[in-house]
Amino acid sequence: MDAVTGSRRVVVIGASAAGVTAVKEMRGKNGDIEIILIGDEPHIPYYRPYLTEYIGDPAVVNKSNFHILSREWCDEQKVELRLDERIVALDTAKKTATGSSGARYGYDALIIACGSSPFVPFPDSMKMKNVFAIRTMDDAERVHRYAGGVKKAAVVGGGLLGLEAAFSLLRRGVRVSVIELSERLLPNQLDGEGSRFFQERISQRSLSLHLGKRITGIEGSETARGVALDGGDVIDADMVIFSVGVRANAALAGGAGIRVNRGIIVNERMETSASDVYACGDVAELNGRSVSLWMNAVRQGRIAGLNAAGERAELGREIYPAVLNSFGTRIFSVEMCSAMEGAPARETRCVEAGQGVCKKLFFKNDVLAGFYLIGDIAESQRLLSSLKAGISYGDVREAFPAFS
Ligand SMILES: Cc1cc2nc3c(=O)[nH]c(=O)nc-3n(C[C@H](O)[C@H](O)[C@H](O)COP(=O)(O)OP(=O)(O)OC[C@H]3O[C@@H](n4cnc5c(N)ncnc54)[C@H](O)[C@@H]3O)c2cc1C
Structure with a gap:
């Protein structure tokens, strides 16, 4: 609490889905809280899932929903936005956060929303000028620029992000090899039939899929020449993109003595082990699980913001x-x-x-337990609501005649 003005100050670290939502939620509840939003990227916060599209076409920044916050809004709402500032240390006893600029930010409540970073199995390879992982707009810009001069790219990881990146490169006329450890594409989202169906749909001359392959390293010294596979094969590539998952940016909190496992451990209120410190989004771990999805970060950011504003809110x-x-x-x-x-x-x-079109519903104990839709997703929201409501096999056949 500021002794002179009596106002409460909340500092938010990380200006993306979770941090920005927390700020908006706090301001919506309370016009008096002093709010400082700090992010280490130099850009106005943006919708990160657009980045795979950005590598194909940077004009995506002109979409009306590309940015998720504006300077004007911050000025109107008296939110102090500090970009290009990295928090390098926390002191939870003195309630301060220290920035790379040397500034020290005192807080009454702190929200840590510093996200996650790509996991790269061969971190030294990132020193090569043509090896990339896409997390930030600057990463996407580098990939976009480099892809302009190449013929062949290797994407390591055949999950959603890797495939989206591959698609953007193909559209730019680059031949792409996707290397995936699993025997099939999208193993977490599709069953065997769905994977095969999808694979046939996307097959084209410029795309080669290497499934069930483990990579053993990146060939080259200053410049990568290709990706080495278990068994000795090398896939030639003029550039390599890693897309094999993320790790929570939890070291800042861990260094300050806050309880950390793979992510920062939180409860349903987004409270961490330190008093008046909340965590949300990709960086947080709730019930042993970190979820790296935009909507999860938004929902958790909302709960952290409400609680930091003095409300009592829990994540369902x-x-x-x-x-x-x-x-x-x-x-x-x-x-x-x-x-x-x-x-x-x-x-x-x-x-x-x-x-x-390939659509499949899966039931356990005669209750809808999961589903996927390929090619026609018109009934996605109705099926999702039905799944949440615990619809039975019999009722599905009535409500969704296409499946009877
Ligand atoms: C290319 C790409 C495509 C994606 N596509 C989808 C999709 O289609 N659907 C979906 O649901 N999800 C998608 N995701 C995942 C989604 O973007 C994340 O789950 C979401 O951005 C997490 O939000 P967050 O606010 O928790 O963290 P982040 O978005 O990671 O933001 C954290 C911010 O904090 C900053 N930061 C970190 N440490 C510090 C520090 N010490 N000081 C100051 N600032 C710091 C980071 O630089 C970053 O700007 C995608 C992600 C990527 C990279």
Whole structure:
């Protein structure tokens, strides 16, 4: 609490989905809180999922929903926005955060929303000028520029992000090799039939898929020449992009003595082990799980913001769909990991191969447990609501006649 003005000050570290939502939520509840939003990127906060599209076409920045905050809003709402400032140390006893500029920010409440970073299995290879991982707009800009002069790229990781990046490169006329450890594409979102169906849909001369392959290193010294595979093969490439998952940026909190596992451990109120310190988004770990999805960061940011503003809010359970929108098709997949786990689930399907449509529902104990839709996602929201409501096999057949 500021002794002179009596106002409460909340400092938010990380200006993206979770941090920006926390700020908006706080301001919506309380016009008097002093709010400082600090981010280490130099750019006005933006919608990160657009970055894979950006590497194909930077004009995506002109979309009306590319930015998620504006300087004007911050000025109007009296939110102090500090960009290009990295918090390098926290003192939870003195309640201060120290920035790379040397500035020290005192707080009454602190929200840590500093996200995650790409996991790179061969970190030294990142020193090579043509090896990349995409997390920030600056990363996407570097990939975009470099891709202009190359013929062949290797994308390590055949998950949603890797495939979206591959698609953007293909559209620029680059030949792309995707290397995936699993025997099939999107193993967490599709079953075997769905993966094969999708693979056939996206097959084209410029795209080669290397499934069930482990990489053993990146060939080259200053410049990567290719990706080495277990077994001795090398896939030639003029550039390499890693897309094999993320790790929470939890070291800042861990260094300050806040309880950290893989992410910063929080409860349903987004409280950490330190008093008046909250964490939310990719950096947070709730019930042993970190979720790296935009909507999760938004929801957690809302809860952290409300609690930091003095309200009492708890995160309820939520189910997040995985969505892919590239290669001229769309995929909407919900709870497929748990639906495929354990005893074989009862299935019902609707396949119109000529139309590029493959839809499957999975039931456990006769209740809808997961589903995916490829090519036609018109019923995605209705199915999602039905799954959340615990719809039975019999009721699905009535409500969704295409599956009977
Ligand atoms: C290319 C790409 C595509 C994606 N596509 C999708 C998608 O289609 N759907 C989906 O649901 N999710 C997608 N995601 C994931 C989604 O973007 C993240 O889950 C979401 O951005 C997490 O938000 P966050 O606010 O927790 O963290 P982040 O968005 O990671 O933001 C954290 C911010 O904090 C900054 N920061 C870190 N440390 C410090 C520090 N010490 N001081 C100051 N600032 C700091 C970081 O630089 C960053 O700006 C995608 C991610 C990427 C990279």
